[in-house]
Amino acid sequence: MTGTLSIRDRRLGGCHLVVLDGEIDLGSAPVLRSRLSATIALAEEPVLLDVSGVGFCDAAGLNVFAVAIKDAAARPVPLHLVGLRGRLANVFTLTGLDQALPAHPDLRRALRALRAGADGPHGAAVRPEDGRPVPG
Template sequence: MGLALHTTRQDGRATIAARGSIDLHSSDELRSRLAELVDGGEREVVVDLTAVDFCDSSGLNVLVRAYKHARAQNATLTVTGAYGRVENVLRTTGLDRFLIGGAAGEGVS
């Protein structure tokens, strides 16, 4: 299964709902969408991974780079809905500490 992305905007927040797998073949699409939102002036971006069943290192790289890019633009990027294998990989890598819930004051340098 590939990756489908659906963007909604509500109450000053842009949410990207992802469905499928985030891997080497699909991560560029997510990267482009995230950059488009932040560069377009969105200040709060949420990536909903509820319907994502797999995320490899290229997907993690996209999320980390988008997080850093958002911070550089005085915006926030958080992840919600991660469960199962996706949640496990975020926790194992420690990325959950700053991506899930957007803990203030923490980050990746």
């Protein structure tokens, strides 16, 4: 499967927002990996990955997220997911990636959690399915 992936980024509310829209697969994963690596390497603020527009993600895409987690931890720079739901949330749960990245149901809640500084510099993580805080 070779789909189309749109990657847009901008600074917003003291964060670097990366908005993904489309399919993350073997064809789009290398471009996404390169963009995320560069963003994380240069980030001076938390990075938010808005995945609400991702309709498909294969193993190559999951590997991109795993590498991004590793890169962010090495810096260290806070890395959060926004809009994780549906099939993508299920895959993150099955692979354990949901335990490695704080997730927020929407951008407003992500920004609020980061501003509040809950759970240290990474903000409060919440369950994607219901928005309730993840026990820490």
